[in-house]
Amino acid sequence: MIDDAISISCTCEETYDSNTQFIKLDEILAEYKYKDGGLIPVLQIAQGLFGYLPDEVLRHIAKNMDKPYSEVAGVVSFYSFFSTQPRGKYVIKVCLGTACYVRGGKQVLDAIKKELAVDVGETTTDKLFSLEVARCFGACGLAPAIMINDDVHQRVKPTRIKQILSSYYKFEEEGLDHA
Amino acid sequence: MINITIDGKPYSVEEETSVLEACKDAGIKIPTLCYLEKVQAIGACRVCLVEIEGVHDLVASCVMPVSEEMKIHTNNRRVREARKVVVELLLSEHDGDCQICDRNEDCELQSIAHDLGIRELRYQGAKAPRRYDESTAGLVRNSTKCISCRRCVTVCTEMQSVSALFPQSRGFKTIIGPAFGKELNTVTCVQCGQCAAVCPVGAISERDQTAEVWAALDDPNKTVVVQTAPAIRAALGECFGMEPGTLVTGKMTTALRRMEFDAVFDTNFSADLTIMEEGTELLTRLKKALVDGEQVALPIFTSCSPGWIQFVEYYYPDMLDNLSTCKSPQQMMGAMVKTYYAQKLGKKPEDMFMVSVMPCTAKKFEAARAEMNSSGVQDVDVVLTTRELGKMISEAGIDFQALEDSEMDAPLGLGSGAADIFANTGGVMEAALRTAYEIITGREIPFDNLHVTPVVGMEGIKEAEITIEGTLPEWSFLEGVTAKVAVAHTLGNARALVEKIRAGEAVYHFVEVMTCPGGCIGGGGQPRITTDKIRKARMKAIYAEDEGKALRKSHANPQIIKAYEDFLGEPLSHRSHELLHTKYFEKERV
The missing domain is CATH 3.10.20.740 (Ubiquitin-like (UB roll))
Known part of the structure; x- marks a missing residue:
């Protein structure tokens, strides 16, 4: 279940269909409520469901797991994986683990920042892309690597950024879902 | 071994x-x-x-x-x-402006740096981001002083079960505070100040209101009256290097006169008043339940401790009816000073300035509650903690240890020994039982030296049962009834006790709750750092103060009798209700 949660990619819009998602969340809460260490998997799944972790959802989780809201907030703010802001349709994660960093990950990150005019943690105004930094995907042989939702792009060069992103714009124009 | x-x-x-x-x-x-x-x-x-x-x-x-x-x-x-x-x-991260810090010479980081012989700052790092939280009446937080030791988190979570504070974010950006770095007034903080009491540095303190008091003392148009809670007299000496548990009632009174307060009154007087009102409220409720067969909220919870009041408002709003409607002694004194005493002086409530000295940070919040203006203006203008009074005495250049003793002023400066013990966990219960038992039976409570020993001491939850025998005719409906009482201190213990009561696992008539460990003697506004050893020393001093008095029962206080004769009428009278009782409100848990 935890592995499932991690692989659920963000499909968020700024608003969410709260009814269905809350019903699903309650099922998850019932399963994890009494499990030690249940908070993190619940947060992961909730983020998968809602695309991010809205305040309302966090309070719901705190109440139902009988945990202080301050503690839930403490866990959410500790891990960079969790986001309390709505994210773009595509979340770009730039690996800055040792191998990727050495092979130019930082320059790749700068190129994306420039291309999308956003900083790390921000979302483009068209809500299409969010930019995040990650520490090692376990794909060091492909360094420098970036992930856009579930797609891993390998041996990325700053000069290739435009081309990579354009394929997402193209899918968007054609009304298709990118893999 | x-x-x-x-x-x-x-x-x-x-x-x-x-x-x-x-x-x-x-x-x-x-x-x-x-x-x-x-x-x-x-x-x-x-x-x-x-x-x-x-x-x-x-x-x-x-x-x-x-x-x-x-x-x-x-x-x-x-x-x-x-x-x-x-x-x-x-x-290297700490904002080291020691000379102007609230904790100068009372700071654990400062004294450790001294003890370890640190004489130069070899590392010049970035300072923690400055966040100043002044959102509550009682407490002020300064993130640039915080060393992330988490003592405050532990007391807030484990001792008080409030969990307003928790480490947020990570690494250098870690901030100890409410969820997502919000301010204290956005969460269920009850302002008990136990966080401030355990903070080793200047990161959490009471709101400093000493300047407001100096301004009032300088104002020739104000009659400035001060009241001091019983817990102060067993702790104030510590601000001047005296041993914990040294009683300084007389020196404190002299110091307050030197500071030119116009009248020095004793919260003990209004504690006695509380016993009269709360005791009568309890007996009235019991009569309704046992004689008239009415549905009444039992047990009655004591209402002296403002942190506990907010705790019920946040966490147990369905039990608000169980709280005694009596105001706390602080607020009763404020209302009496600005009406009864003001009338004696021929003054208007707005000409009076009421200062409280309390062992408590939540009292600052309580005084500011919108309901607390029965006199027509805010009944208590400023609340100082024990620590703030200590600082004012130092500021005034008074050599505290060298002061002679003096007595508080009439008429509101007279309190019984039963009022003194309001400072200790179990004390309000004992004081109430001393009076209630005697009203019902005409005899003294059957405990050695008037101490209800099962409710004395540091145990978290204490219980006692007293079977009432030999009642006076008007109380005959209580003949043979076993009165069941319980006492809890710290909100964690209070929560456990309330949960038991709600589950029907325990049945009581009367329950005393104090927010802080050991009761008010361990309050959030007392000299730092309060250990169990210090709590015990202060408690012992308080019992000694009680035992040293001829007057040890609230109903026997001649000034209380006179106040009822001249002004209030009788307990629970219309005027009592207006001045001495209050209402509570459900608060949304955020």
Whole structure:
């Protein structure tokens, strides 16, 4: 279940269909409520469901797991994986683990920042892309690597950024879902 | 027993003793910052490092249990240098404006830096981001002083079960506070100030209101009246280097006169008034239940402790009817000073300025509650903590220890011994029983020296049963009834007790709750740092104050009798309701 949660990619819009998602969340809460260490998997799944972790959802989780809201907030703010802001349709994660960093990950990150005019943690105004930094995907042989939702792009060069992103714009124009 | 060696000398210690405790028992002082006896041992600050033979790294002694044949070194170059570096790194982030800090000369970081011989700041790091939280009436938080020791988190979460504070974010950006760095007034903080009481540095303190009091004292148009809670007299001396548990009632009164307060009154007077009102409320409710067969909310919870009141408003709003409608003694005094006493002086309520000295930070919030203006203006203008009064006395240049004793003023300066013990956990209950039992039976309560011993002491939840026999005719419906009472201190214990009552596992008539450990003597506004040893010393002093008085029952206080005759009428009268009782409100838990 935890592995499932991690692989659920963000499909968020700024608003969410709260009814269905809350019903699903309650099922998850019932399963994890009494499990030690249940908070993190619940947060992961909730983020998968809602695309991010809205305040309302966090309070719901705190109440139902009988945990202080301050503690839930403490866990959410500790891990960079969790986001309390709505994210773009595509979340770009730039690996800055040792191998990727050495092979130019930082320059790749700068190129994306420039291309999308956003900083790390921000979302483009068209809500299409969010930019995040990650520490090692376990794909060091492909360094420098970036992930856009579930797609891993390998041996990325700053000069290739435009081309990579354009394929997402193209899918968007054609009304298709990118893999 | 475990055999260990500390700095070459053999010792034999109990199993499961920590290295820190073993060293302390051996007379070796190891510096600590995050550690707090009986509250927290988490090895977070790394100041208490020691070397253990055979262990590669230095270890935090507060979380290291002793083991057989362990060889500990507390004082070699490696240990001394490591501790120094740890403290230097803390100082590199710390806003070190010691001279103007609230905790100057009362700061654990400052004194450890001194003890470790740190004379230069070798590391110049970035300072923590400045966040100043003045959102509540009682407390002020300053993130630039915080060393992330987490003592406040532990007391707020484990002792008080409020959990307003928790570490947020990570690494250098870690901030100890409410969820997502919000302000205290956005969460269920009850302003008990136990966080401020355990803070080793100047990161959490009471809101400093000394300037407002000086301004009032300077204002020729104001009659400035002060009241002091019973817990102050057993603790104020500590601000001037006196032993914990030294009673300073007389010196404190003299000091307040030197500061030119126009009248020095005793919260003990209004504590006696509370007993009259609350005792009558209890007996009335019992009569309704037992004689008239009415549905009434039982048990009655005491209402003196404003942190507890907010706790019920947030967490148990369905039990608001169980709270006694009596205002706290502080607020009763404010209302009486601005009406009864003002009338005696021929003054208007707005000409009076009421200052309270309380062991409490939540009292600042209580005084500011919108309901607390029965006199037509805010009944209590400013609440000072014990610590703030200590600072004002120092500021005034008064040599406290050298002061002669003096008596408080008439008529609101007279209180009974029953009122003194309001400062201790179990004290309000004992005071109430002294009066209620005597009203019902005409005889003194059948306990040695008037002390209801089952409710005395530091146990978290205490219970007592008293079977009522030989009632006076008008109370005959209570004949043979066994009165069941309970006492809890700290909100964690209060929560446990309330849950038991709600589950129907325990049935009581009357329940006393005090927010702070040990009661008001362990309040959030008392001199720092309050350990169990200090709590016990203050409690002992309070009982001694009670026993030293001829007047030990609230209903026998001649000034109380006179106040009812001349002004209030009788307990629960219309005027009493207007001045001495209040309402509570459900608050949304955020």
